[in-house]
Amino acid sequence: MHAKRTVHYYLLILFTLAFFFFTNDFGLIAAQKTAIVTAIAIDKEEEEFSLAVQIANPSKDGSKSGGGGGADGGKEEYPCVNGKGKTVAEALASAEKATGWQVKLVFCRVLVLGESVLKQNCFEALDFFLLDEYMNATCQVTTVNGSAAEVLKSSTPLGKSSALALEKILSDTAKTAGTALPVSLKDFAMGYFGAGSSGFLPLIEKDEDFFKAEKTVLVKEGKKVGVLSGEETFALTAVKNPLRLADYTFPLSSGGCTVNIRKSKPKLRFSLRDDTPTLQAELAFYVGIRDSVKPRPADKLKDAGDLPDGALAVAEKTLSQQIIALHERCKAIGFDVFEATGMLQKYENNSFETLKETLPERLKLELTVRFEGVR
Amino acid sequence: MKRTAINARQLGFFLAFLLPVGKLSELPSLLSGKVGGDLLLPAFLGLTVEFLSLFALFSFTKKTGMGPLAYAEKKNAKLGRVLRVALAAVLLVYSLPFLLDLEKFCNVTFSDTEPTFFSFAPFFILCGFICTKGIKAVGRSADLCPVLFFLPFAMLTVLAFSSADLSSLLPVFEKPLFTNVATFFQTAPFFSSGLLFLPLFDGYHYHEGDEKKIFPLYFTGAAAVLLFLALFYGLYGPLAVSEHYAITKIGMFFPALSTLGRTDLFFVYLITVVLFFFTALPVQLAVGELQKGFQLQNSLLLSTLINLALFFAVLFLNRRYNTVYPFFIKTLAPLYLVVGFLLPLLVYLGILLKRRGQVRVERRNKHAR
Known part of the structure; x- marks a missing residue:
């Protein structure tokens, strides 16, 4: 009795599915x-x-896209x-x-x-x-x-x-x-x-x-x-995002030097100090030497963390200048480049309505850039 | 030990792994649209209300040994049957916004372009089948849900964590308290699970220590909902209001998926099965109540007729979604709150007062002797 009913159920389902299939192909295209x-x-x-x-x-014919020539007659x-x-x-x-x-x-x-x-x-x-x-x-x-x-x-x-x-x-x-x-x-x-x-x-x-x-x-x-130029884009990325395996080139007295940023940790803190909106940016970069214009002796090739003398200080100074230049430029055109308006809304909401229009021009940037050599 | 249609473990699993799924589809965008980053506050309020109705019904069942509907039927059979039919009517109306949402949810999840309504129609065959089963089937579905819900939910949460910015929830209390409370009322159907608990507790009998299983599992489900809402808003921020069917959209930003493809959809599909159970539940309970109310032997015909009616109702209402959805969600919210929240509280208070009265009478009699 039970088995007989089961067959009925299956027939009903089959009939229903067939109905849907023949009426509209299940809506498939x-x-x-x-x-x-x-x-x-x-x-x-x-x-x-x-x-x-x-x-x-x-x-x-299943040929893959890409490559140079059109094997199928330029199709x-x-x-x-x-x-x-x-x-x-x-x-x-x-x-x-x-x-x-x-x-x-x-x-x-x-x-x-x-x-x-x-x-x-x-x-x-x-x-x-x-x-x-x-x-x-x-x-x-x-x-x-x-x-x-x-x-x-x-x-x-x-x-x-x-x-x-x-x-x-x-x-x-x-x-x-x-x-x-x-x-x-x-x-x-x-x-x-x-x-x-x-x-x-x-x-x-x-x-x-x-x-x-x-x-x-x-x-x-x-x-x-x-x-923003390529240099400014890099400066902005360095503030906004954690970097990984990013190359950064800066001038040295002995010629140019390229370091590889293994990882970076940008920390941004927004506050109102005496009604001055202030953005504290602490950027830490862990870098190894990638290349330098001046050839290196054999013993200096063994450790990527062994950077030319004073290179880290120059890298810190150069990147700081680039970030400050970016900030000043955007300040002049009234553009909120570090997205501080969002931070103002989140962390100092009481002042949001009064400050949001003038924030890009009034924003003070306190920047700390630290480069550390790693092997 | 008395045999029960649904035991404490199954009830706990239902609360932890089946009930939350109804809050993961359309509710997040509705809350975000009204209170933005404050969405956790009306949700918390709603979950508290839901817990109170659970607590009230659980305590009632513990004290009387039966659910409120069975109790009413025992005291007055005719009244009990009328109440069952009335509750079934409310449950059927309650099921409609969830059915409308499920149809659109399936379109987004299973298709690349919008299919016709008939692609959704087979759901009513499944629902019709589920409706022929009693409360026992709810317990069995709940037993499947730890696997169907917990694992996919945990995976989607992990995928969402890497891209979510939880600071988007700040500042807390950005909107006035009144707005948060009003938002709770405007999304009340999602927290009116008391409607489901009323018939469910008919199939449950209290055993010593059940509260230690049931309540922590409810809190687990509630915490999962709050975590989900926080992650959802952290991912979408001001865009959250426009992101319907949230559960399909939280895992896709995991960096590795840009290479692997939308493998997160596998987890969404598993959760969709739980969503099917959830959406069919009010209909299933309504059929059960009608069967008891009208004292019918067989539920097959009743189930077929009701599902056919719902099929045409959804087909008709689907084209008027923007008009009817607010009616079901906002306008009818007081009805759901009265039946799903106030009624459980009142029956609990009623039985408490009755017991106190009895104790007082007993003491007086003892004293007089």
Whole structure:
């Protein structure tokens, strides 16, 4: 009796599942109709958004993407589809119309914002991605001088996909090595919606066919307000993030010297002293010698911690000067480079409303930089 | 020893590993939207209210040897049956916002693009099956939950720790106390588990020392919820308000996942099974109460009809989510609080006063003799 009933249950389930399958394929979309987006470039032309959507389109013979030549007769494996519209959604839909593909954003790894997008609030473009539940929150956001589409459509010797090349230079390793200041969509949006309404975007430039992201764009209320040089970007990274295996070069009387920062511990403390907002930054760097212009005798090659005389003091002084110069420059343009507004809100909330507007100009920086040699 | 449908271990596991899961999906973004970094305060208030209803019902069962509904039925069979039917109606309404959330949760977790509603429909087959089982099945589900919930939750917590900035929770008490209390009232359904405890305690009988198992396990679950909320806000800060279905989104920022891919989803899938149990629970208990209220022998037809009705209700309400969701969460909050919190407290106070009265009468009689 019991077994007979079980069969009935199974038949019922089978019937129900068959019903769902034959009525709508479980809502699945055929893979051939889906476009796996790897990167999107966004530009603004007058009042319209112009999108270049890079799509992974693996060739049917299974050959891998990347490398130089097109074995399949030059067929593009990462085509860029263009779309235009008054909103980013409309522009994306027009790209869908042109190809018949349904755009899938879950694998989108890079968003490139053109210069024109940052002239106005860039969240006019970015909030579409924040609204989409399927968008990858770890997707990198970056910007360029000029047209974003041009950068995304260009190829590098590292492979046909510019998105992959960009992803490499915007990796976590680049961040800890201080060579770039990459930012995810989530972190950039947190800065924008946070107390200071500001953030940073890595600036992509092309140097002999390769991409580089040494410089950093300062963004306030969604608009570009300045650009940091490679040296300033490193100084900012040294204050903001713990570094690991980062190279730092500084001048010595005997020529240049490069140390390898094995690890660093930045400690930031915010306080109000006699109504003066003060940021205490204590930065400790544990370094070993990497290289120096002057050749070293054999016995000085045995220990990486054995640095040239006075090198640590010079490194401390040089980096301190760079950080102070960065602070003064940002102070002059009223940009909260060390994100002190957020600290003011957290730790001195009673003074937040009165101080938040003038904080970048009034912020006093008390800096201690310490370099220690390790083997 | 009296045989019980749900024993102290199962009840404890239910409180520690099954009950918290209902607070890990939509609640974090709702709290963040109202009080930002203060989200732990209304949550703490809610958990305290939830604990008080648990304590009241536990103590009632300890003193009378049966749950409040069975007690009412024993005193007045007709009244007891009416109460059961009324509670079933409240439970069915209570289940709707959780069903609406679960549908959207599944869309985000299992799909890359939004599927049609029918992809969610098989849940009602599972729910229909669960509803044909009694309270015993709740205990058995709870026995599975330490593995299905605890391990994935611990892993997701570890993954989230490396990227969370807990200083985002500062300053504490940024919002006025009134706002925090009001937020508790506006999210009351998530803390009105007293509604679930009422029928559950019908299947439980007190044994010596049960409180030593049940209460610490409840506190474990409550601590897990608070830890989760803190990590969630630490990860998203001002963006937390827009991040629905929090449990799917806390593990993804672990640095190694950029190379490995979204392996954290494996843990989310395991927790989703617990979420299925949790979402089916009010429906299951409602079917059980209706069966007892109307004195039906077989629950299969009842379960089928109710799940069919819920299926169409969710299909219809799903398209009006923005209108109906606040109605179920905010407007009906007083109803859930009255039935899930005040009622357990009142029945406990009632039995306390009755016992005191009896003791006083006994003493007087003794004195008179």
